[in-house]
Amino acid sequence: MNKIETLKKLNSYNKNTLMETLEIVFTDVGDDFLTAKMPVNSRVYQPYGILHGGATAALAETVGSSASAMFVDASKKVVKGLELSINHLKSKKEGFIFATARQIHKGRTTHLWEIKIIDEEGNLISICKLTNIVLDKK
Structure with a gap:
Protein backbone atom coordinates (compact mmCIF):
# COMPACT_ATOMS: atom_id res chain seq x y z
CA MET A 1 0.00 0.00 0.00
CA ASN A 2 1.41 3.41 -0.91
CA LYS A 3 1.54 6.47 1.36
CA ILE A 4 -1.70 8.04 0.07
CA GLU A 5 -3.65 4.78 0.37
CA THR A 6 -2.27 4.19 3.89
CA LEU A 7 -3.31 7.67 5.05
CA LYS A 8 -6.74 7.29 3.48
CA LYS A 9 -7.23 3.96 5.24
CA LEU A 10 -6.05 5.31 8.61
CA ASN A 11 -8.33 8.36 8.33
CA SER A 12 -11.30 6.14 7.45
CA TYR A 13 -11.10 4.56 10.93
CA ASN A 14 -11.83 7.94 12.58
CA LYS A 15 -15.55 8.00 11.68
CA ASN A 16 -17.80 8.12 14.78
CA THR A 17 -14.87 8.15 17.21
CA LEU A 18 -13.10 10.56 19.54
CA MET A 19 -10.67 11.21 16.70
CA GLU A 20 -13.50 12.56 14.56
CA THR A 21 -14.76 14.69 17.46
CA LEU A 22 -11.28 16.17 17.97
CA GLU A 23 -10.82 16.53 14.17
CA ILE A 24 -7.62 14.46 14.20
CA VAL A 25 -6.33 13.75 10.69
CA PHE A 26 -3.36 11.58 9.72
CA THR A 27 -1.12 13.63 7.45
CA ASP A 28 2.13 11.76 6.85
CA VAL A 29 3.56 8.26 7.17
CA GLY A 30 6.94 6.68 6.58
CA ASP A 31 8.85 3.52 7.36
CA ASP A 32 9.53 4.62 10.94
CA PHE A 33 6.98 7.33 11.76
CA LEU A 34 3.35 8.43 11.63
CA THR A 35 2.10 12.03 11.89
CA ALA A 36 -1.37 13.41 12.63
CA LYS A 37 -2.66 16.94 13.16
CA MET A 38 -5.40 18.43 15.33
CA PRO A 39 -6.84 21.95 15.32
CA VAL A 40 -6.55 24.02 18.47
CA ALA A 57 -2.82 13.15 25.26
CA ALA A 58 -5.65 11.83 23.07
CA LEU A 59 -3.76 12.98 19.97
CA ALA A 60 -0.55 11.34 21.22
CA GLU A 61 -2.20 8.02 22.03
CA THR A 62 -4.06 8.06 18.71
CA VAL A 63 -0.93 8.50 16.62
CA GLY A 64 1.18 6.07 18.68
CA SER A 65 -1.45 3.33 18.79
CA SER A 66 -2.20 3.72 15.10
CA ALA A 67 1.51 3.49 14.32
CA SER A 68 1.74 0.20 16.23
CA ALA A 69 -1.34 -1.12 14.44
CA MET A 70 0.42 -0.55 11.11
CA PHE A 71 3.11 -3.07 12.11
CA VAL A 72 0.90 -6.01 13.12
CA ASP A 73 -1.34 -8.43 11.27
CA ALA A 74 -4.75 -6.91 12.08
CA SER A 75 -6.50 -10.20 11.28
CA LYS A 76 -4.63 -11.87 14.17
CA LYS A 77 -3.53 -9.10 16.54
CA VAL A 78 -4.98 -6.09 18.34
CA VAL A 79 -3.03 -3.14 19.77
CA LYS A 80 -3.97 -1.41 23.01
CA GLY A 81 -2.34 1.45 24.87
CA LEU A 82 -0.72 0.26 28.09
CA GLU A 83 0.93 3.39 29.45
CA LEU A 84 1.15 7.01 28.34
CA SER A 85 3.40 9.61 29.92
CA ILE A 86 3.30 13.16 28.65
CA ASN A 87 5.04 16.38 29.52
CA HIS A 88 3.34 19.61 28.46
CA LEU A 89 6.00 22.21 27.72
CA LYS A 90 4.19 25.10 26.03
CA SER A 91 0.59 26.27 25.87
CA LYS A 92 -1.29 26.83 22.63
CA LYS A 93 -4.39 28.94 21.98
CA GLU A 94 -5.10 28.58 18.24
CA GLY A 95 -3.83 26.98 15.07
CA PHE A 96 -2.77 23.35 14.74
CA ILE A 97 -0.62 20.86 16.57
CA PHE A 98 1.16 17.96 14.89
CA ALA A 99 2.04 14.69 16.63
CA THR A 100 4.76 12.47 15.18
CA ALA A 101 5.29 9.00 16.61
CA ARG A 102 8.70 7.38 16.16
CA GLN A 103 9.41 3.87 17.33
CA ILE A 104 11.86 3.28 20.15
CA HIS A 105 11.22 -0.46 20.55
CA LYS A 106 9.28 -3.01 18.52
CA GLY A 107 8.96 -6.28 20.37
CA ARG A 108 6.65 -9.21 19.81
CA ILE A 118 4.78 20.59 17.78
CA ASP A 119 2.82 23.53 16.44
CA GLU A 120 2.88 24.93 12.90
CA GLU A 121 5.92 27.06 13.79
CA GLY A 122 7.91 24.05 15.03
CA ASN A 123 7.58 24.90 18.73
CA LEU A 124 7.67 21.82 20.96
CA ILE A 125 4.30 21.71 22.75
CA SER A 126 4.49 18.29 24.43
CA ILE A 127 6.65 15.18 24.46
CA CYS A 128 5.26 11.75 25.19
CA LYS A 129 6.16 8.11 25.61
CA LEU A 130 3.55 5.47 24.80
CA THR A 131 3.80 1.76 25.53
CA ASN A 132 1.41 -0.44 23.56
CA ILE A 133 0.65 -4.08 24.14
CA VAL A 134 0.08 -6.40 21.18
CA LEU A 135 -2.49 -9.09 21.95
CA ASP A 136 -3.90 -12.05 20.06
CA LYS A 137 -7.44 -11.47 18.78
CA LYS A 138 -9.99 -13.72 20.42
Whole structure:
Protein backbone atom coordinates (compact mmCIF):
# COMPACT_ATOMS: atom_id res chain seq x y z
CA MET A 1 0.00 0.00 0.00
CA ASN A 2 1.41 3.41 -0.91
CA LYS A 3 1.54 6.47 1.36
CA ILE A 4 -1.70 8.04 0.07
CA GLU A 5 -3.65 4.78 0.37
CA THR A 6 -2.27 4.19 3.89
CA LEU A 7 -3.31 7.67 5.05
CA LYS A 8 -6.74 7.29 3.48
CA LYS A 9 -7.23 3.96 5.24
CA LEU A 10 -6.05 5.31 8.61
CA ASN A 11 -8.33 8.36 8.33
CA SER A 12 -11.30 6.14 7.45
CA TYR A 13 -11.10 4.56 10.93
CA ASN A 14 -11.83 7.94 12.58
CA LYS A 15 -15.55 8.00 11.68
CA ASN A 16 -17.80 8.12 14.78
CA THR A 17 -14.87 8.15 17.21
CA LEU A 18 -13.10 10.56 19.54
CA MET A 19 -10.67 11.21 16.70
CA GLU A 20 -13.50 12.56 14.56
CA THR A 21 -14.76 14.69 17.46
CA LEU A 22 -11.28 16.17 17.97
CA GLU A 23 -10.82 16.53 14.17
CA ILE A 24 -7.62 14.46 14.20
CA VAL A 25 -6.33 13.75 10.69
CA PHE A 26 -3.36 11.58 9.72
CA THR A 27 -1.12 13.63 7.45
CA ASP A 28 2.13 11.76 6.85
CA VAL A 29 3.56 8.26 7.17
CA GLY A 30 6.94 6.68 6.58
CA ASP A 31 8.85 3.52 7.36
CA ASP A 32 9.53 4.62 10.94
CA PHE A 33 6.98 7.33 11.76
CA LEU A 34 3.35 8.43 11.63
CA THR A 35 2.10 12.03 11.89
CA ALA A 36 -1.37 13.41 12.63
CA LYS A 37 -2.66 16.94 13.16
CA MET A 38 -5.40 18.43 15.33
CA PRO A 39 -6.84 21.95 15.32
CA VAL A 40 -6.55 24.02 18.47
CA ASN A 41 -9.80 25.88 19.09
CA SER A 42 -12.54 26.11 21.71
CA ARG A 43 -13.45 22.43 21.17
CA VAL A 44 -10.18 21.39 22.85
CA TYR A 45 -9.78 24.21 25.40
CA GLN A 46 -9.52 23.89 29.14
CA PRO A 47 -11.18 26.59 31.28
CA TYR A 48 -8.28 29.06 30.79
CA GLY A 49 -8.90 29.19 27.04
CA ILE A 50 -5.84 27.16 26.03
CA LEU A 51 -5.24 23.65 24.73
CA HIS A 52 -6.37 20.98 27.21
CA GLY A 53 -3.66 18.47 28.13
CA GLY A 54 -6.19 15.65 27.81
CA ALA A 55 -6.84 16.55 24.18
CA THR A 56 -3.08 16.56 23.58
CA ALA A 57 -2.82 13.15 25.26
CA ALA A 58 -5.65 11.83 23.07
CA LEU A 59 -3.76 12.98 19.97
CA ALA A 60 -0.55 11.34 21.22
CA GLU A 61 -2.20 8.02 22.03
CA THR A 62 -4.06 8.06 18.71
CA VAL A 63 -0.93 8.50 16.62
CA GLY A 64 1.18 6.07 18.68
CA SER A 65 -1.45 3.33 18.79
CA SER A 66 -2.20 3.72 15.10
CA ALA A 67 1.51 3.49 14.32
CA SER A 68 1.74 0.20 16.23
CA ALA A 69 -1.34 -1.12 14.44
CA MET A 70 0.42 -0.55 11.11
CA PHE A 71 3.11 -3.07 12.11
CA VAL A 72 0.90 -6.01 13.12
CA ASP A 73 -1.34 -8.43 11.27
CA ALA A 74 -4.75 -6.91 12.08
CA SER A 75 -6.50 -10.20 11.28
CA LYS A 76 -4.63 -11.87 14.17
CA LYS A 77 -3.53 -9.10 16.54
CA VAL A 78 -4.98 -6.09 18.34
CA VAL A 79 -3.03 -3.14 19.77
CA LYS A 80 -3.97 -1.41 23.01
CA GLY A 81 -2.34 1.45 24.87
CA LEU A 82 -0.72 0.26 28.09
CA GLU A 83 0.93 3.39 29.45
CA LEU A 84 1.15 7.01 28.34
CA SER A 85 3.40 9.61 29.92
CA ILE A 86 3.30 13.16 28.65
CA ASN A 87 5.04 16.38 29.52
CA HIS A 88 3.34 19.61 28.46
CA LEU A 89 6.00 22.21 27.72
CA LYS A 90 4.19 25.10 26.03
CA SER A 91 0.59 26.27 25.87
CA LYS A 92 -1.29 26.83 22.63
CA LYS A 93 -4.39 28.94 21.98
CA GLU A 94 -5.10 28.58 18.24
CA GLY A 95 -3.83 26.98 15.07
CA PHE A 96 -2.77 23.35 14.74
CA ILE A 97 -0.62 20.86 16.57
CA PHE A 98 1.16 17.96 14.89
CA ALA A 99 2.04 14.69 16.63
CA THR A 100 4.76 12.47 15.18
CA ALA A 101 5.29 9.00 16.61
CA ARG A 102 8.70 7.38 16.16
CA GLN A 103 9.41 3.87 17.33
CA ILE A 104 11.86 3.28 20.15
CA HIS A 105 11.22 -0.46 20.55
CA LYS A 106 9.28 -3.01 18.52
CA GLY A 107 8.96 -6.28 20.37
CA ARG A 108 6.65 -9.21 19.81
CA THR A 109 4.24 -8.11 22.52
CA THR A 110 5.19 -4.51 23.34
CA HIS A 111 5.92 -1.42 21.29
CA LEU A 112 7.40 1.77 22.72
CA TRP A 113 6.92 5.10 20.91
CA GLU A 114 8.23 8.61 21.39
CA ILE A 115 5.66 11.17 20.28
CA LYS A 116 6.67 14.79 19.78
CA ILE A 117 3.90 17.34 19.48
CA ILE A 118 4.78 20.59 17.78
CA ASP A 119 2.82 23.53 16.44
CA GLU A 120 2.88 24.93 12.90
CA GLU A 121 5.92 27.06 13.79
CA GLY A 122 7.91 24.05 15.03
CA ASN A 123 7.58 24.90 18.73
CA LEU A 124 7.67 21.82 20.96
CA ILE A 125 4.30 21.71 22.75
CA SER A 126 4.49 18.29 24.43
CA ILE A 127 6.65 15.18 24.46
CA CYS A 128 5.26 11.75 25.19
CA LYS A 129 6.16 8.11 25.61
CA LEU A 130 3.55 5.47 24.80
CA THR A 131 3.80 1.76 25.53
CA ASN A 132 1.41 -0.44 23.56
CA ILE A 133 0.65 -4.08 24.14
CA VAL A 134 0.08 -6.40 21.18
CA LEU A 135 -2.49 -9.09 21.95
CA ASP A 136 -3.90 -12.05 20.06
CA LYS A 137 -7.44 -11.47 18.78
CA LYS A 138 -9.99 -13.72 20.42
